[in-house]
Amino acid sequence: MSVELKRGLEGVLVAESELSHVDGEVGKLVYRGYDIEELARGASYEEVLYLLWHGALPTREELDAFAADLAAERDVDDDVLDTIQTLADAGECPMAALRTAVSMLSAYEPEVDADPEDFDATRRKGRRLTAKIPTVLAAFERARQGEEPVDPDPDLSHAGNFLYMLTGTEPDAVSEETFDMALTIHADHGLNASTFTALVIGSTMADIYSSVIGGIGALSGPLHGGANQDVMEVLYEVDESNKDPVEWVKAARDAGRRIPGFGHRVYKVKDPRAKILEEKLRDLSESSGDTKWLDYTTAIEGYLTEQGLVENGIAPNVDFYSGSVYDSMGIPMDMYTPIFAMSRVGGWIAHVVEYQEDNRLIRPRARYTGPKDASFVPIDER
Structure with a gap:
């Protein structure tokens, strides 16, 4: 039976999702039914994370607890910071440094042996990753500028804290609000290449670190994140x-x-x-x-x-x-894609958990176009 080839999976449905919808004809993006313009102007990135991960916008009490838990996970082990310094000294690019650091972070994950089907544990691991990625990126940028890392400030927002760790100075209100909105609008965008990569890895019931590392790798390509x-x-x-x-x-x-x-x-x-x-x-x-x-x-x-x-x-x-x-805001050009990853990690985590809760291994097929009926010749006779 002949099956139509869809290069790049164009127009192929591979999953159902309640997370985000892109209407390209009218220029509309929604997260769980909420228009992106309303979220960008009225909600913080922390609220958007809660919405993506838990299915509803938080109450004030829920948001305060969620934001405090997120802020409490920002510190990164000294061994990871030492590796970041080594990568900066070697002239590594920021996306490659981020990929390496995230892989290393898994070695310090307290729930590394959690059951793959314990989705609350996956969310907690995802929360740690989301909290630590800004610390990693800010430390890397400061390291290659010959400066010491700045400790995270738990009293600042996710957006404000990153800018503070990057520069050593608390951002003004316009910069913090703008950066928070940038994180919000990049948090999710349907099954783009990096999200689909994370989903494919997650469909094997691999841990969330593996999925996020895969997402970073896909995002690093110039046709996606650059x-x-x-x-x-x-x-x-x-x-x-x-x-x-x-x-x-x-x-x-x-x-x-x-x-x-x-x-x-x-x-x-x-x-x-x-x-x-x-x-x-x-x-x-x-x-x-x-x-x-x-x-x-x-x-x-x-x-x-x-x-x-x-x-x-x-x-x-x-x-x-x-x-x-x-x-x-004074951010170097080669940090733009890592910042994209810093935001999109929230969407990657949400998609992986959503898919794994009703999991089926993603296993497409390719049409074989190679030779047929080749005759094998022993090596000494070739």
Whole structure:
């Protein structure tokens, strides 16, 4: 029987999920029924984690307890910090360092031998991972700058604490709110490549560390997690050219270059997350008095929209504005994808637990196109 080949699993349903839904035709993203714009503006990242992991938004009492438990898990063992320093000294890239550190964290997991079907234990392990990843990333960045790590502050939010550990200074209100919103809008996005990778690993009933490491590996690829850095590199190139951004884009397109940050596998209109980050970039620009990146991105978007790209389903995605937002907060470009992982780990954990609760090993097939009926010849006769 002939089975239609779906390259990249395009259009293939492999699971059902209550976690997130992407409507690419109208540009809508929801987490468990809640519109992403409402969550980004009205809920903290901790609330979103609770929603994804427990199925409902928390009460004030539930949130306080959840946030306190999360904050209590931020410390990382000195041996892990020593390894982070070694990786920084060796010039390792941040995503590779994160992958190595997360693998090492599993050695210090107090419930490492928990039953794979104890999903409460999986959530607790996931909570530890989620709490420690910001500590790992901030320590790595400081190590390669020749600075000592900053101890986490349990009194700060998940977003605020990361910025504090990264810089040694508590962030201002605009930066903390903006970063919290960035974490929220990146927390989940259906069965993207990294989430599906985590799910495949989880379907073997492997532990959550293995699933998260797999997710990190998938996210590190330039076709998935690296586009925001590509956008920022283009903006710096525009700036260094001393050209008007629209003129630069015209020349780049005439030369056959693709403008990163436009187009998405699912969205056919402007990504709702891009709308949110554009607003926050305006806030950051007003706060700092520097509107350069805002001017460049809005000019480029306006020009490409006039050229009919959006009408043809190639619209700004979340990466078009996230790089400018992070740069405005002084975050290095090669940390953008690790920050993506820092947020998306919440979605990976939620999907793995949801799938494992009604598990079936994911085992697709490939159509064989190799030779048939080959005759074996012993090695001495070849």
